[in-house]
Amino acid sequence: MLLNEKSPKYPSAEEQLRELQAFMNEEDPELDYLIQFSIGIADEIEGELKRRGWTQKQLAKALGKKEPEISRWLNGMHNFTLKSLAKLSALFGRPLIYTPTKAEEEFTRYVYMKITQEQAPEKPATFEHQKEYQPARLTLKQAG
Numbered sequence: 001m002l003l004n005e006k007s008p009k010y011p012s013a014e015e016q017l018r019e020l021q022a023f024m025n026e027e028d029p030e031l032d033y034l035i036q037f038s039i040g041i042a043d044e045i046e047g048e049l050k051r052r053g054w055t056q057k058q059l060a061k062a063l064g065k066k067e068p069e070i071s072r073w074l075n076g077m078h079n080f081t082l083k084s085l086a087k088l089s090a091l092f093g094r095p096l097i098y099t100p101t102k103a104e105e106e107f108t109r110y111v112y113m114k115i116t117q118e119q120a121p122e123k124p125a126t127f128e129h130q131k132e133y134q135p136a137r138l139t140l141k142q143a144g
Contacts (some may be wrong), residue, residue: 009090037097039076044096046074062091 049133050057056070063070091096098106 035077038078038080041080041085041096042074042076042078048092048096063087075125 010113047058049056054062056066056074059065060067060070073080089097095102124139
């Protein structure tokens with residue numbers, strides 16, 4: 001093949017640039033959510049590593065993975081499987097992700113526990129006491 005001929009297998013640099021520009025100009029809510037979730041999960045994992053004083057190497061060993069795979073996870077663009085998230089959650093002893101309904105339940109319980117402990121600090125609050133308390137519906141507004 002001559003140097004000035006186009007390869008049938010690979011697009012030219014100009015074609016690649018045009019494709020990239022078209023891609024960047026598209027609004028893709030699915031892609032936006034994918035990026036948001038991937039980066040959010042990576043941030044959660046990094047935060048957990050900092051809290052524990054762990055390195056990526058230690059996390060890799062705990063999960064039976066190789067360090068480069070953990071590095072890819074933490075770059076913010078890994079497509080996590082539910083199995084991976086469950087394994088990480090079990091290792092950390094807490095969920096890395098919440099559904100909106102579960103997040104609201106946890107937040108309501110947290111607010112209830114704080115209010116109860118502030119009103120009667122000598123008597124620790126339990127979730128059984130929550131039946132007596134019917135909190136007002138709390139609405140969280142997204143900043144911006």
